[in-house]
Amino acid sequence: METRQKKSCPHCGKGKLTNRARRPALMKATLFWLPIKRYSCSICDKKSYVYGSVWETVEKKD
Incomplete structure (x- = not known):
């Protein structure tokens, strides 16, 4: 999944x-x-450039 x-x-x-x-x-x-x-990080607040979407697909292990 x-x-x-x-x-x-x-x-x-x-x-x-x-x-x-x-x-x-x-x-x-x-x-x-x-x-x-x-985008800025939710913890360290450093800025990063993202090419395309900030979303990634991850395999969910069951």
Whole structure:
């Protein structure tokens, strides 16, 4: 069985990328056509860029 969950933080590995963070104006103006979004971690509050979706599919073990 598969389930969807938010991606883990690449910095601390414990938190989830939950909150959207603001992107710099230069990035918005030049790379608006790319599906790059910026998220902050729920634990360490560091910012990370995500290409595509923040959701990932995980195999659920029974």
